[in-house]
Structures are given as C-alpha cells and as structure tokens.
Amino acid sequence: RTCPGRYQLLVNESEPCRFLLDTVFAKGMTVRQSKEELLPQLRDQCKLDLSIDRFRLRKKTWKNPGTVFLEYHVYEEDINISSNWEVFLEVLDEPERMKSMSQLAVLTRRWFPTQMKLEPFREVVLETSSVDELKEKLSEMSEIPLENLEFAKGRGAFP
Template sequence: MAPYSSCLSVAAANRTNRIAAFAPPTPPGLTVHVDKRMTLAAFKRHLEPVVGVSSSQFKVFRVYANNQEFESVRLNETLSSFSDDNRVTIRLGRALRKGEYRVKVYQLLLKEPEPCKFLLDTVFAKGMSVRQSKEELLPQLQQQCALHLNIDRFRLRKKTWKNPGTIFLDTQTYEDDIPIFSNWEVFLELLEAPERMVCMSQLAVLARRWKPSTLVLEPFEEVVLESNSVDELKEKLGKLGQISPEDVEFAKGRGTFPCDISVLEIHQDLDWNPKVTTLNVWPLYICDDGAVVFYRNRDEAIQELSDEQRSELQKKESMRLQRTGGQQVPYSPRKEKALKIYVDGGVTRE
C-alpha cells in the first residue's frame, strides 16, 4: 500500500480499543482493534503495512479537544491513557530517537507589526550544544525558508508564547544548561552585528524611545547590561537617545510582547521612573532577557492636541492596536458640565 497521512479516531473499551483509520479524502479506510496494554512501539509496528513505511519513518500525534497536537514519542508507554473519541494523526517523517525532541523554530522580527513568524520544525537532542543546533539549522533554513545565514549572525532564544526570553549562548548544551522538552518552541533572531551576549551574567532588554513632543514611539533597540543596576540602564539609554542620564525616565512595558500601547496613553498610563536601584525588584521584576522598557527625556513636553486632532489620532491608534494586539484604552471626548456650588444658607450657584 502506498504511504499516506492517516487520521485515527480512537474509541476505548476495558482492554481493547477500536481504532478507525481514515485515509483522506474518503473515511473510513480501516478499522482495527488493539489491546490497551499494547505499547506505542507495538502499535506503530501494526500500522506499518497501512502507512507503507517502517515505524521509524512516521510519527504519531495525539489530538486533544482543542485540536492541539502533541507527538507521542515514548515507545514503551501503553495505550491505556486513550479514551473514547480520542484522535490520532499519523504523519510521514523520521520518528524521534531516544533523547531527541521536536522543536518549532520561529523568527523574531522586532521591527515588524507581527513579530513572530513560524519557520520550520527541527530536532534537537540532549547533550547537543547550541552551536551544533545552529549548524544543523543552516541547511534546513536555506532549503525550507530560503534564508542564507552566517552562523555568527543569528542567535537562538527562549520563546514563551510570543515573548522573547533567555538568549542561548553557543557553548551551552541542551538538558545540561538549557531545559528541553517535547514540542518545544524557540526564537531565531537575526543579528546586525556580532553577538554581544557572551556570558549568563549579562542582561539584554528591548528599549523603545517615546517622544512626547511628536507623539512618536521609535523602533526597538537592544540594550545589553552587565548588571541589574538602574543607573547602568539609564546610562545606556541616555547614550542611545543622546540624553543626559539624569534626564532619562523609563517604564516597563505591560502585557505580551511587543507591549504596544496607544501614544495617547503612554505618557501618563505607565509607571514612569520607579524609585528602585535594581531591576530585579518590585515593581519591575526584570530578571530575564527580553523585557520591554520605554524611555523618554523628562524635559520633553507633550504635544498639545485639539479635540479634533485627538479624536482623529484615537481612530488611527485604535486601528493600529487592533492589528498588533496592543493595549487599547477607550477614548471619549471631554464634555463640559455645569458645576454646582452649595454655600451656607442653602443658596446654589452655577
């Protein structure tokens, strides 16, 4: 039988599972019965004649209620956890070996409206160094994504939802230095200059300058710190913006990366210039790479807007934040109301 991708619908009895295998596009194509004590390895061997390739050349994914898929890789585990109406998807491709993990690689695009772009699936293994994983990624990126990269001009870093986190050093190894698990996700980030992160004691934050006089948020720039000192952060932000460190005010971004916020709200809505000396304490809690900070010149006055200008800008900001998923704060024009003043004797003045 020619190889194909099959969708398996699983119904479990006490010890026997009735499995209907559907060969697209016309289900059902096959119905089999399996013992719930059967291991995943035995289950895959029974499917070999159906799929048309050896068990090492196809993958088994369990499908959950929200349609999220997770690859089943523990060959010694039984099918006892399967329940009625479980589904399984079979896909062609090399199955994972012991100590290997499937990894989804996304590109981090700091200057794009959508900063998270899926690139490819790959395999990392326990004991593999970050440098080795980058070397293995190069030909895959070239073939599948048409990306021709220099190994020293991109980095890998932790990905938590859409938030960029810890930057991985080339010398670190998976499992020993970097926890790795099934269905892991990482960011790949292109570098415009040689890597500045060379040790784990450094801290990289993502900074955007806010210019209140023009109501402009400038693009992200990375700031690499040697400590968690607020003074060092202000000094380096001052160099970026050509501002005296004493005149630098900063605030931590809120929400999910890129922590976007309306230009009509940023000046007064964030907690500017917190009274702390280190970054790893309340209200900042900046302890890992990838935190977003906004900064401004404290002597720069905010632009005054007419009601008409404010209303028009509010419309533009609402549309922009809808596209980026940023923080939106409803705006309603100010209305004048009569002020009543009560004085002794019950007299009321308006």
C-alpha cells in the same frame, strides 16, 4: 531527540513572530551545534542566508522572547526541553554580544511624546543588570542627558 518549532523573532514588525520550521535537537548537543545544523535548513527552506554569528536562539514563552541561549549551552543540561518546546530565531544586525549568563539583553524603545511615536526596538546588553548601567546606556544611545532620562517597563505581552 526533541523537535522544537522554530519561530523567527521580528521585533519591529507588525507580526513579530512567524513560524519558520521544525527541526530536531539531540540531548547533549550544544546550541552552537544546533545553529550549525540549522544553517542549510534556513537557507533551503526559509531563504535565509545567515552566518552563525548573525543569529541567536531564544526561549519562546507564548509570544514573548526570553532567555538568550548561549553557544556553549547544552540541551537537557543547561536548557530544559519538552515535547512542545519552541524557540525564537532572532537575526542580528551585528555579531552576538551576549557571551555570559551574567549579562542581560533588554529590548528598549524611545518614546517621542510630541509626535506620539515610538522608535523601533533597540537592544541594550547590560553587564551588571543595574538600573544605573541601563540609564547610562540609554543616555549614550539617545543622547539624552542622564538627568533628563526617564524609563518605564512596558505592560502586557510583547511587543
């Protein structure tokens, strides 16, 4: 059994990472089983009343959100864990869209140069992980025509 620390990922807050609780996962347990066990702890200890399809677990690398753990993943088979292993718990606004490891979840922010402002983070889930697909999805979300769309990868640590 492993005791990972749980941190809540709050991508649009000034402090995007806050400690929630410690919990225990067993080798061979699926991510879905761990989420089911977490629900009462989250409700009682953290005052978070969530449904199982409205939060996800992600790899935590320092303060950066990493791989989304899918419900069928098995600890110590699909997900390597260690004694100092920590994960993010991310509350979702809609049911989970990540269903396969072939998909890629990308956090995006729109820049408004005339106002010198960034909009809050929005997630884009890509099926093919291609630049063309990313451009198409960003164009749909922002209503910016494809020919006028530019993007860049942010530097440094998240956010």
